[in-house]
Each structure stands twice: as C-alpha cells, then as structure tokens.
Amino acid sequence: MAERLVGLPAPDFEMESTKDLDNLDEPVRLSDYRGKWLVLFFYPRDFTFVCPTEITALSDRYDEFAELDADILGVSTDSKYSHRAWMNISRDNNGIGDIRYPLAADTTHKVSRDYGVLEEETGTALRGLFIIDPEGIVRYQVVTDENIGRSVDETLRVLNALQTGGLCPSDWKPGQKTLQAN
Secondary structure, eight states: OOOOOTTSBOOOOEEEESSSTTTOOOOEEGGGGTTSEEEEEEOSOSSOSSHHHHHHHHHHTHHHHHHTTEEEEEEESSOHHHHHHHHTSOGGGTSOOSOSSOEEEOTTSHHHHHTTOEETTTTEEOEEEEEEOTTSBEEEEEEEOTTOOOOHHHHHHHHHHHHHOSBOOTTOOTTSOOBOOO
16 A cells, blocks of 8 residues: 655645644645654544554654754644644543644545555555655655554654664664664
C-alpha cells in the first residue's frame, strides 16, 4: 500500500488545522516548514486509545525536536472540530489537553492517500511517520499497524542520525562516531 517516498520531494499539502485553536481558520501547508526539519505523522482517529499516547509523548518532548530545528505536525482524517474538542479535554479525562504543535484535518483523505497511509475501506490513516528535510525531501518513512505506538526516542535518534549527514550503524546514538566509507 505505502509507496516509497524516501529521497523524493514530499507530497505537497494544505489542510485545515488547529494552528489557531480559537478560530480554526489557519491552514497548515508543507511550505510553512520550508527551511526546517518536519516530523509529519499520521494517526487513525481522535478519541482512541493508542493515538493520545503518541500525540502527548511527542508534545512532552517538543523542546528536544525544536533544539534540532525540527517541527511536528500530526494528521488524521478527523475534522478540525474533532481535533479541537479532543484538545479541550484534559489528559486526566481521556483528552490530549494542550499540545505544543498543531493537528491537521485531512477530511478529503488526499494527503493520507498521497503519503500512502490511507485505509480506503475505513477512511482512516495508518500510523505513518515521515521525516522531511529543510529542502522538502522525505528522508525517512515508517508505516505501522494501528495497534502499535511509535517511539519518540527512536524518532529523535533517526532525526539526529539524518542530521549528521554520515553513515550511522545499527543502534547508533547521538555523540557516537559515524562510519567511514572506504
């Protein structure tokens, strides 16, 4: 289902978003992130079980992404109104509360389809995560079953590795040496 996007220009997008949570009138575009790294992730649905664990974990570690000149954008096929409703519920009450990055509403399913994560039968997105470089090229993609939450540690590790520009061996961690090609 998911096509290879790594090494190719990221599919362009413009979606409604929670950038302006009060008015919900500020769309989000790929061009908004030009010149920065972007961690673009798709999740199946608002008001579910695994999704809030990922959304809040990424938000809690937002500063670590910002230190790497990266921003985060979450996307589902739910509406901006559903996103706002979920954000207006505290974490203690099964909401996601205040998160530090916007959620985008792919209500037409175009963006999920363009990134190869749309489940056509259900109209929901699989868990897809894409790291897009400052020039708009996809440098990393992973798509998983909806039952498996993604690791913030691994996402940060991959982002750091990509930013080295070097050859990073298995289990490479920031601060370790990269490999030298012969």
